[in-house]
Amino acid sequence: MLNKSDLQLIESELIAMEEPYLGTLANDIHTEKSTLLDVHRGNTFVTSLSLSVLQRIHAYFEDYPPFNSATGEVLDDLNQLRLSCDYRRVRELLQQEIAEYNFYHDNELDAYSPIWIERDSQTRPGEGYRAIVNFYLPALGGIPQSETTLYSTLVGDVMTEMAIMGWQFD
Numbered sequence: 001m002l003n004k005s006d007l008q009l010i011e012s013e014l015i016a017m018e019e020p021y022l023g024t025l026a027n028d029i030h031t032e033k034s035t036l037l038d039v040h041r042g043n044t045f046v047t048s049l050s051l052s053v054l055q056r057i058h059a060y061f062e063d064y065p066p067f068n069s070a071t072g073e074v075l076d077d078l079n080q081l082r083l084s085c086d087y088r089r090v091r092e093l094l095q096q097e098i099a100e101y102n103f104y105h106d107n108e109l110d111a112y113s114p115i116w117i118e119r120d121s122q123t124r125p126g127e128g129y130r131a132i133v134n135f136y137l138p139a140l141g142g143i144p145q146s147e148t149t150l151y152s153t154l155v156g157d158v159m160t161e162m163a164i165m166g167w168q169f170d
Contacts, residue, residue, distance in 0.1 A: 002054055004167040010057050011046040011165070012083040013066055014039045015129060029056040042119060042130035043151075045161045083129040087166035091159070094135055098155070101140060111156025114138055118148050129165065132158065 002010075014036060017025065022040055026033040031053050038044040046054070065074050066081060075081065102108045115137055119130040135158065136142035136150065144150065 002051075002058060004164045006058055007046055007054070007164045008084065008167065009079075009082055010054060010061075011039065011129070012081045013057075013061060014046065015042075015083065015127075016066065016081050025057070025060065029053065029060055031056070042123070045157070045164075047157065047160055047164070083165070084168055085129060085131040085162075085165045086169045087132070087162035088169055090132060090135070091162045091166070094155075094158070097137060097140065101137070105139075107139075109137065109139055109155060111154065111159070113155045114152065115155050115158055116142075116150040116152055117158060118144065118150055121148070131165070132162065 014022070017040065019037065019040065022036045023033045026036050031049075035044075035049060035053070039046055039049065049057075098109045115135055117132045118134040118136075120133050123130045134144075136144060137155075
């Protein structure tokens, strides 16, 4: 079974891989290159992949450790690739917003409620983890104050991503 640390490392490895190598990985683990590219570019999070694909990626990197494509050296310490984000403030704010809404309304917000997220625009797709920097709950009428790209998802998926990428800070 994969844990938070494994999922965080898989996310980090897919982001760090150069696009040509993603095709090789996809072919070797029998999955679509486009699904791996979506994670690499920050369009989706690693949990959008099926459990069997995640397990195959994990096994692949145990058999074939990632390497530095510039030097050809195998990375002995995979933690060199590990990306993380301290989500304590954002997670607390989201939980507070949901709790306040649920206290005053009959129709409660839950894990299946829609949410729009804004990702770090300073990190270009494929160059690092594109952290969630803001969120908008349609039930609260939240709208961005400037032009930004929003990603539609579910509250539960956002909470899962924050738990995986920020587990070291809890």
